[in-house]
Amino acid sequence: MSTTTKNKMTRRQVLGGLGLTLAAVPLSQLLACGDKDPGTGEAGWATGGTAAMTGASTYPNPFASDSGTACKLTCEQILGPCHGTTLVRKDISEGHDGLPVRLAFRVLDESCKPVPGATVDIWHAGPEGVYSGDDMHPFCNPDNQEARAARWFRGVQTTDVDGRVDFDTCFPGWYKGRATHIHFTINIAGTESVTAQLYFQDSLNDDITGTQPLYTTRGQRDTRNTADLVVAQEQLGDFIFQTRKMPDGAMLAWKTFIVRSSTGTPLCKANSKTLQDLIDAGFDPNDPNAPPPAFP
Structure with a gap:
């Protein structure tokens, strides 16, 4: 299935000029699959990838009681440099290990009516903070031939009559200069x-990177949501997942998107002010040949 082809920017071009100070946080105590959290007595998050989603058929519909959704348009952020060829599938993990996650998305129009037939394309880094694929900037997976030969954590689905799609994946890892995030693009006709891009609560990120296998080896991430310089901070709340731990230890994460029913209408923007100012001045963050932006 073809996807929209776009030029791509590098992380160094957009984030390298931001003067980010990178710092590692010491590792936290490991909590293995099936162990109890000594603080709460609750079962820990599952590990082992989507194969550990033993209760998947009984996961609840997170949108069943979401009748009070405000029809506020979902605004635009940058595509990023790591968009690439995708595959039509629900399970995008390709057997990769990690904390299993069911992502549930719903696409509605301005009057909160479902939009069937829309394609939702998602991609994100693996637990090690590396993207798969060989058709993007090498900075997305430098010197990692295994990642370049794979397509894990990429997939596209078409919304049903309720405007919904689901993906089974693993919790994404972090990489320098960015908050933990998942990319998406929605196409209609x-x-x-x-x-x-979508984000998880900082407290949830802290829990996972501080206690879960694969994630603890890299320590706590260096950039919290409140320090991310891609999303406008005043709009950050519009892009945070709602989440819930399932009885089998998997995570259910969900989000509703409100899209325009007419195409070609200018979109609202959710880029950070600094980045948006540069875009308004002519800088193209999706151009891999663009010089690094001269951030103040």
Whole structure:
């Protein structure tokens, strides 16, 4: 299935000029799959990838009681440098280990009516903070031939009559200069509707990177949501997942997108002010040949 082809920026070009100070946080205590949290007595998060989602058929519909959704348009963020060829599938993990996650998305129009037939394309880094694929900037997976030969953590699905799609994946890892995030782009009738990124609560990120196998080896991430310089901080709350731990230890994470019913209408923007100022001045963050931005 073809996806919209776009030029790509490098992380160094957009983030390298931001003067980010990178610091590692010491590792936290490991909590293995099936162990109890000594603080709460609750079962820990599952490990082992999507194969550990033993209760998947009984996961609840997170949108069943979400009748009070405000029809606020989902705004645009940058595509990023690591968008690449995708595959039509629900399970995007390719057997990769990690904390299993069911991602549930719903696409609605401005009047909160479901949008069937829209394609939702998602991609994110693996637990080690590396993207798969060989058709993007090498900075996305430098010197990692295994990652370049794979397509894990990439997939596209078409919304059903309720405007919903689901993906089974693993919790994404972090990489320098960015908060933990998942990319998405939505196309309606072959035309891009909105492209942006989604985030998890900082407290949840701290829990996972501090206690879970694969994630603890890299320590706590260096950039919290409140320090991320891609998303406008005043709009950050619009891009945070709602989450819930399932009885089998997997995570259910969900988000509703509100898209314009008409194409070609200018989108609202959710880039950070500094980045948006540069874009307004002519800097193209999706151009891999663009010089690094001269951030103040």
